Amino acid sequence: MLCLGVVGMAAALQGCTSANYFAKIEGDAKKISIKKSEFTFTDGEKTKERKYVLVKLTQSEFPICLYKHSETEYSALLMYCPHKGCELLAQGDYLVCPCHGSEFTNKGKVLNPPADQDLQQFKTTVDNENIYIQL
């Protein structure tokens, strides 16, 4: 088994550690797993939920944004803008391109141009403890 990249823990890209959190991953070049517990964190005595976590792969320049819609439904979106190839930024429930302003839903659909294609999406499955992303 090849350990993929595992990019540390809480990495803050834009000053909000709960928003842009890189999850720990296990797996190989075809399938990775992320613990469901990566979507929760404690803030003082309160347990809070992340809307998404980021996944850094060693074999890709672009991370995956893994959105949680429910306990059994997730979207794994490549953070690559189909307009001209910039890396997207996750902004709560949507993704935005810093280059020309395209926006995408948390399910990868185009919200605002100039991009005219949806995001590349990876199949996800779940069990009681993990989310699996088929690469």
Ligand code: FES
């Ligand atoms: S590269 Fe993303 S909108 Fe142009």
